[in-house]
Amino acid sequence: MRTDQPSSVAEHFALCTAMALAASGAPFVPETVFLYAGACYLRHFLYGNRLWQAPARVPLHLGRRGYRDATLRRRGAATWPLGTTVPDGQQVWLLREDLARGSVYIAEDPDWHAEMTARLIHGACLHQMGAIVVQAHHAPCLFPRLVEIARPFGRDAEMATVDLHDAGTAPLRLTESAIMAALAGQGLTPSAHALARVLLPLLAWLGPRLSYEPLTLFPTLLDPALLKDLASGALRLGGIDLSSADARSADTSVLTALSRPLDEITEDQQARACDELRPYARELAAASGLSISRGLSLSAAMAARRITCIRPSSSWTTTLVATDCIEALATFAPESLSNEILYIAGSVLSASLPPSRLIDAAKHAGSDLVLAFYENITVQRFAQIFETQGVSIYRSASDADRSVNLSASLDRTRQELGLQVYEFD
Incomplete structure (x- = not known):
């Protein structure tokens, strides 16, 4: 019986009435049908007993009025609004636990992602x-x-912002390990990795001495x-002129120690x-919003529960910022960062930055992770990204016509992957 359709309700109770009249001569049959009809009424038509089916979860403000959530079998408790579905315009509310299980946004329209x-x-x-x-660079x-x-x-x-397109914003302070990890992919x-590993500490030492x-x-x-x-232990650059012959110089000693791995x-x-x-x-030199000596630290921003918006300048810098997020999450104790959300443009996630690294880092810290894709991807891609069940997918309704193959794949594998798909205008 579809309790949300009057015709289905009328047909169900009409059938009960017909059965009771047809078997009126049989002992206990009319009484049994009557008790069944009464149980249906108490179960489905009293707000305090009925289980309500929402697009996702029943919100808390309705739960306080007695509405019970069919997915939870208790009063509605969702407190996270996401929008309205298409075409019926129903509100979509989530629990914090839903976000923790992973979310994916899909749309080709930047305005939809912004909303x-x-x-x-x-x-x-x-x-x-x-x-x-970490928004899309374009x-x-x-x-x-x-x-x-x-x-x-x-x-x-x-709030804080780092815009790599705007030299006027404060820089993002990267760790040397984050740069090396981004280069690794x-x-x-x-030999290129070995050279970068030698030069990064040397850059951190030279910068303040040359005021660069x-x-x-x-x-x-x-x-x-x-x-x-x-x-050979010598350097002639800008205002620095160090020679290996001047072994008594403290700077020469530091330079020799830093450059020894070049041998x-x-x-x-x-x-x-x-x-x-x-x-x-x-690209690192041109990005005035990146630094290894000063600026905003992501680990500090996470610890302080700040809202930080980062706009990279290219796919490479997006990979770099996402890698720095992974490095920052790894500094926290397990499950100690449960009050943090990470929104990352998922288009950067590829062989150079396996999605599993970011997902594992978010799980370690207990943070909620949202990946945003600016192109339609296959359900097999979802299976590669999320190994856990219950991923929620949110996509633009305007892109639905261009997602026929994705829709068919989702229908076939919805039960297998535990996917929940919602379309928004």
């Missing part, structure tokens, strides 16, 4: 949670809109002639490594 991100931040403000938003900056959402909650003053040779941002010196050091001098890389390997690293070094 869904705004709803996510609205929920974070309602629950006094922190959030890290989309307009979301920070002004997120500030307007946070202002009624009094949280606009604690780019298919570089072992360390990463801006990265392309300069990728010079085979300069590396040859470094291997393990041959000159031919150094030349090839310089060519491999140069495109990444130039």
Whole structure:
């Protein structure tokens, strides 16, 4: 019996009436049918007893009025609003536990992603949670809109932004290990990794002495002639002129210690490594919003439950920021960061940054993870990304016509993967 359709209810009770009349001469049959009809009425037509089926969960404000959630078999307790479904316009509410199981946003329209991100931040403000938003590099900056959402909650003053397209914002402080981890997925040779591992500490030491941002010196050091001098314990760069002959100098001692690993890389390997690293070094140098010596630390922002919006400048810097998120999550004790949401543009997740790394890091810290995809992907891709059951998928209704293959795949594997799919306008 479909209790939400009057015709189904009328047909069900008409059938009960017909059975009672037809078997009126039989002992106890009419009475049994009457008791069954009374049980149906008490079970399905009294608000205090009926189980209500919502698009996702029954919200808390209805639960307080006695509405019970069919998925929970208790009063509604959802407190996280996400929007309305298409085409019936029903509200979608989630529990915190739903977010913890993983969520995926799919749409080709940046405006749709911006709206869904705004709803996510609205929920974070309602629950006094922190959030890290790593948006798509090709989309307009979301920070002004997120500030307007946070202002009624009094949280606009604690928000921060890092826009790699805008030199006027505060930089994001990267760790050397995050840069090395991001480079590890780019298919570089072992000699290129070894050279980068030597140069990053050297950059951190040189930057303050030359009054430069360390990463801006990265392309300069990728010079085979300069590396040859470094291997011999000498450096002539800017205002620094150090020679191996001046062994009494403290700076020379530090330089010698930092450059000693270069002896393990041959000159031919150094030349090839310089060519491999140069495109990444130039991009790091051009991104004024990245630093290894100053700026906003993601681990500090997570610990303080701040809402932080990061707009990368390219796919490579998106990978770099996502890797830094993984490094930051790893610094926390297990399940100690349960009041944090991570929204990351999922298009960057590929062979260079396996999704499992980000998912495992979020699970370790107890954080909620949302991946946003700007293209339609197959359900097999979901199976590769999320190994756990119960992933919720939210996609734009305007993209539904271009997602026929995805819809068919989801219908076939919905039970297997435990997927919940919602379409929003």
